[in-house]
Amino acid sequence: MTELFRDKVDVSMTVNGEPVEARVPAGQHMIDFLRLELGLTGAHASCEHGVCGACTIRVDGDAVRGCLMLAAQADGAKVWTVEGLTDTSAISDLQDAFVERNALQCGFCTPGMLVAADELLSRGGVPSRAEIREHLSGNYCRCTGYEAIIDAVESVAKGRAVKGTT
Amino acid sequence: MTIPFNNPDRPNSYIGKTVPRPNATKLVQGRGRYVDDIVLPRMLHVAFSRSPVAHAKIGTIDLDEAKAVKGVVRIFTGADLAEVCTPWVAVLAHLKGLKSPPEHPLAVDRACWVGEPVVAVVATTRAAAEDAASLVVVDYEELPAVTNTMTALDKDTPVIHPELGDNLAFRRLHEEGDVDAAFANAHKVVFASFRTARHTGVTLEPRSILVDWNPAEGQMTAYHATQAPHMMQTVFAKHLDIPESRVRVICGDVGGSYGIKVHVYPDEVATAAIAKVLGRPIKFIADRLESFSTDIHARDHEIEAKIAVDADGKILAIDVDDWTGIGPYSVYPRTSAIEGNQVVNLCGGPYDFANYRAQTTVVFQNKTPTCQYRAVGHPIAVAITEGLVDMAAAAIGMDPVEIRRRNMYPDDAYPVTSPAKMKFEGLSHHASMDKLMEMMDYDALRADQAEARKRGKYRGIGIASFIELTNPSPFMYGIGGARISAQDGCTVRMDPDGSVVALSGVTEQGQGTEAMLSQVVAEGVGVLPSQVRVITGDTQVTPYGGGTWASRGAGIGGEAALQAARALRGSILEVAAAMLQADAGQLDIRNGQIVDADSGEERMPLEELGRIVYFRGDTLPKDLPRELVQTRHFITMEYPFAFTNGVQASYLEVDTDTGVVTLLKHWCVEDCGRVINPQLVDEQVRGGIVQGLGGALYEEIHYDEDGQLLNGSMADYLVPMAAEMPDMVVGHVETPTKESELGAKGAGEAGTAGAPAAVMNAINDALRPLGAQMTEMPFTPERILRALGKLQD
Ligand code: FES
Ligand code: FES
Numbered sequence: 014m015t016e017l018f019r020d021k022v023d024v025s026m027t028v029n030g031e032p033v034e035a036r037v038p039a040g041q042h043m044i045d046f047l048r049l050e051l052g053l054t055g056a057h058a059s060c061e062h063g064v065c066g067a068c069t070i071r072v073d074g075d076a077v078r079g080c081l082m083l084a085a086q087a088d089g090a091k092v093w094t095v096e097g098l099t100d101t102s103a104i105s106d107l108q109d110a111f112v113e114r115n116a117l118q119c120g121f122c123t124p125g126m127l128v129a130a131d132e133l134l135s136r137g138g139v140p141s142r143a144e145i146r147e148h149l150s151g152n153y154c155r156c157t158g159y160e161a162i163i164d165a166v167e168s169v170a171k172g173r174a175v176k177g178t179t
Numbered sequence: 180m181t182i183p184f185n186n187p188d189r190p191n192s193y194i195g196k197t198v199p200r201p202n203a204t205k206l207v208q209g210r211g212r213y214v215d216d217i218v219l220p221r222m223l224h225v226a227f228s229r230s231p232v233a234h235a236k237i238g239t240i241d242l243d244e245a246k247a248v249k250g251v252v253r254i255f256t257g258a259d260l261a262e263v264c265t266p267w268v269a270v271l272a273h274l275k276g277l278k279s280p281p282e283h284p285l286a287v288d289r290a291c292w293v294g295e296p297v298v299a300v301v302a303t304t305r306a307a308a309e310d311a312a313s314l315v316v317v318d319y320e321e322l323p324a325v326t327n328t329m330t331a332l333d334k335d336t337p338v339i340h341p342e343l344g345d346n347l348a349f350r351r352l353h354e355e356g357d358v359d360a361a362f363a364n365a366h367k368v369v370f371a372s373f374r375t376a377r378h379t380g381v382t383l384e385p386r387s388i389l390v391d392w393n394p395a396e397g398q399m400t401a402y403h404a405t406q407a408p409h410m411m412q413t414v415f416a417k418h419l420d421i422p423e424s425r426v427r428v429i430c431g432d433v434g435g436s437y438g439i440k441v442h443v444y445p446d447e448v449a450t451a452a453i454a455k456v457l458g459r460p461i462k463f464i465a466d467r468l469e470s471f472s473t474d475i476h477a478r479d480h481e482i483e484a485k486i487a488v489d490a491d492g493k494i495l496a497i498d499v500d501d502w503t504g505i506g507p508y509s510v511y512p513r514t515s516a517i518e519g520n521q522v523v524n525l526c527g528g529p530y531d532f533a534n535y536r537a538q539t540t541v542v543f544q545n546k547t548p549t550c551q552y553r554a555v556g557h558p559i560a561v562a563i564t565e566g567l568v569d570m571a572a573a574a575i576g577m578d579p580v581e582i583r584r585r586n587m588y589p590d591d592a593y594p595v596t597s598p599a600k601m602k603f604e605g606l607s608h609h610a611s612m613d614k615l616m617e618m619m620d621y622d623a624l625r626a627d628q629a630e631a632r633k634r635g636k637y638r639g640i641g642i643a644s645f646i647e648l649t650n651p652s653p654f655m656y657g658i659g660g661a662r663i664s665a666q667d668g669c670t671v672r673m674d675p676d677g678s679v680v681a682l683s684g685v686t687e688q689g690q691g692t693e694a695m696l697s698q699v700v701a702e703g704v705g706v707l708p709s710q711v712r713v714i715t716g717d718t719q720v721t722p723y724g725g726g727t728w729a730s731r732g733a734g735i736g737g738e739a740a741l742q743a744a745r746a747l748r749g750s751i752l753e754v755a756a757a758m759l760q761a762d763a764g765q766l767d768i769r770n771g772q773i774v775d776a777d778s779g780e781e782r783m784p785l786e787e788l789g790r791i792v793y794f795r796g797d798t799l800p801k802d803l804p805r806e807l808v809q810t811r812h813f814i815t816m817e818y819p820f821a822f823t824n825g826v827q828a829s830y831l832e833v834d835t836d837t838g839v840v841t842l843l844k845h846w847c848v849e850d851c852g853r854v855i856n857p858q859l860v861d862e863q864v865r866g867g868i869v870q871g872l873g874g875a876l877y878e879e880i881h882y883d884e885d886g887q888l889l890n891g892s893m894a895d896y897l898v899p900m901a902a903e904m905p906d907m908v909v910g911h912v913e914t915p916t917k918e919s920e921l922g923a924k925g926a927g928e929a930g931t932a933g934a935p936a937a938v939m940n941a942i943n944d945a946l947r948p949l950g951a952q953m954t955e956m957p958f959t960p961e962r963i964l965r966a967l968g969k970l971q972d
Binding site: 038048053054055056057058059061067095096099111113115117119120121122123124127142143146147150151152153154156157158159160161162163 | 203207209210211216381384385433434436437467688690858862866870893899902904930
């Protein structure tokens with residue numbers, strides 16, 4: 014370990030709507046900061062190099078890989094994880110659809126999948142199944158075979174379009 | 180009283196319906212509790228220094244630099260742990276001749292594969308442990324590595340374990356009928372060689388374990404992402420010298436397993452051993468490179484096979500020569516001979532033919548150990564069988580569906596014993612094929628294929644019939660001496676508020692075990708599924724059982740739950756009869772109420788019965804039994820295994836310029852016996868299919884000649900992603916097993932068993948006009964272009 018990584022950085026951000034101030038190791042990844050320091054264990058670390066999407070969180074409105082971002086980079090950011098998105102009911106229709114359609118088995122990919130899906134849905138309209146598949150291609154799911162996930166996201170897109178909430 | 184499953188209007192009819200999974204909501208809210216989410220006081224982390232070479236003598240180990248890292252608490256070598264942990268030998272008595280050397284939690288004198296753990300570093304944080312592990316300096320004196328399966332037994336190939344005499348781990352030859360005569364006299368004989376690539380499970384949650392040894396209580400608690408908590412309890416107890424009763428294995432949420440998490444891994448045993456030495460909780464979470472280099476691999480088979488048919492397409496004989504390399508050790512305690520053994524057991528499975536020869540040769544090599552992974556041996560056996568059948572059909576100019584229909588066991592033929600000596604209680608190959616034809620509209624698809632070909636597009640249809648082995652009896656492991664329970668148990672109790680708790684020995688890995696149990700118990704007792712709380716995965720709490728593997732959760736665990744629930748219902752009714760001065764036979768329990776069985780009139784809520792039993796027992800007759808708790812165990816007795824069957828179809832297009840395969844659609848008809856929860860079964864099938872599609876198109880672990888792992892990351896080992904996967908149509912035929920009242924056989928592996936063969940046959944169907952034939956998986960663009968002669972070098 015180089016001295017660089019042992020250095021600490023002061024950060025201030027909001028996580029799930031609450032202010033967070035911390036002194037983080039410069040080399041600490043955002044996913045580890047959330048999980049280890051804040052106890053937000055909803056998002057998961059799986060490949061830890063940006064491939065699988067299990068660590069996906071929302072940072073300043075974008076779906077971001079928590080394993081590719083350093084905690085130090087989140088200074089000033091607005092960060093949302095599945096815990097906060099649950100508390101505010103921001104994605105409750107999507108969560109309900111996942112449960113209803115059994116779009117999860119082990120659930121390890123699910124928090125990241127939800128954030129990624131919500132990013133697509135937040136653009137409005139009803140994406141085609143191919144578009145949904147394409148958008149979720151950075152989020153691996155080894156259990157479901159994806160079809161149920163695509164069904165769930167599609168049904169929410171349609172539901173939101175009808176409600177005009179998009 | 181048996182349950183009239185055929186009557187959908189029966190009371191409490193939850194078996195056979197889609198009811199929601201009780202544990203899904205917490206998982207979508209990120210409230211799951213996987214091992215890595217657990218933090219214990221004084222917890223330490225372990226990281227491993229692993230062999231960077233495939234085969235080497237371990238020389239001096241220099242720990243100075245590693246020890247200097249801030250946060251390091253202690254470092255263990257193989258010799259250190261050998262003092263507190265006995266080695267294991269993964270053989271089973273019924274797999275005659277199987278041999279394997281003793282294996283330690285950390286390599287002692289020799290490292291035998293890239294990734295084998297050699298030194299364990301314990302530190303206050305994972306980061307510190309990993310940093311220090313990278314500073315461990317081991318002097319590896321390289322030895323020649325054995326990497327080629329087919330030459331492993333050659334005279335000039337070095338023997339990995341000289342004390343074993345040769346590199347042969349196991350060989351089994353099965354012969355039935357007069358195979359040579361059948362081939363000699365056949366109308367047509369077709370030969371092919373097949374190859375299935377080395378795979379691994381790629382569970383999104385890496386292998387995870389947290390072990391806490393409490394010396395004050397003399398008790399070890401392991402929080403473990405495992406499929407078989409009781410098996411692990413035995414393993415830790417035996418090798419760490421702790422009474423079995425003093426080991427508790429807790430299996431909470433598990434992030435995918437697929438067979439990966441049912442084995443004994445040296446680094447996990449090392450973690451437990453270290454916890455015992457240090458008296459502090461120790462956590463080990465594999466990183467992704469460790470997953471690729473140390474999770475079991477599977478399916479690395481090379482096969483020569485042939486089939487003989489007569490002029491009518493009747494199969495006369497099948498001959499299979501299967502070879503597989505399993506790494507340097509057979510994996511404990513299930514052994515690494517099972518997969519090859521399954522190939523012998525399963526080839527030719529759906530078909531009624533007389534002459535069969537199959538041999539599997541299982542050799543040692545210096546690669547990651549292989550062992551049982553979802554659908555163990557099935558994808559290989561199905562690819563061989565269905566590949567040969569399609570080639571035979573093409574050779575005699577017969578439609579692939581027709582040749583299958585002419586050879587599959589008639590649906591009224593059962594029970595029968597196959598040429599591989601497998602006993603089938605009741606299968607439905609013809610009904611399943613009929614259903615598939617209807618679902619996929621076979622003739623229309625053939626028309627579409629012909630039409631596409633006119634436009635220069637190469638589309639193909641592939642069919643794969645299969646059998647799948649589920650619900651193993653002790654004939655799978657117990658008979659060979661392994662303490663792996665084929666029996667499973669369930670305790671069901673009613674609490675004062677009228678709710679029901681079910682404790683089961685089978686575990687939840689995401690497949691929906693808890694939902695399945697909740698609806699079985701709900702129906703069995705007569706309450707709402709929401710009134711049933713299911714507890715699994717704790718050896719100190721649940722009845723002893725085998726856990727979840729071989730698709731046994733519903734078939735074995737479900738039946739135990741049903742019997743326990745029915746027994747509790749009986750106990751409740753006995754008390755109710757005394758309270759209501761009625762005849763127990765005239766009462767029933769429906770939706771949590773005691774009712775009059777004939778009229779359905781409500782007599783008393785269970786809550787009231789609970790109140791009286793638990794708080795005013797004085798008002799009940801003195802000798803009235805009032806145990807509102809019942810336990811039942813279930814084990815299959817008549818057949819060594821239950822078999823399910825099914826048939827899959829793939830429709831795809833091959834781009835003959837790029838070699839890229841586009842999956843257009845996939846179908847599966849499965850007969851898993853009684854369907855308890857249609858949605859869960861369908862999603863098991865879909866998930867299984869996609870794992871099979873991964874094997875067919877993408878997944879392949881690569882090693883170089885020196886045994887160096889070349890693709891140890893998710894970016895380099897491709898698994899299916901959403902964009903490439905097709906929509907899948909799933910249908911069912913139900914032939915319940917008569918071994919149990921529930922009749923469920925298991926559905927977890929059928930998708931994986933049949934999908935690769937269906938894709939292979941579809942690709943070959945597409946390419947047949949071009950004279951190309953693919954039998955080496957995965958069917959990558961490169962391999963397809965080579966087969967087409969468009970790529971040469
Ligand atoms: S853990 Fe971040 S992408 Fe896989
Ligand atoms: S539900 Fe298990 S990985 Fe997606």
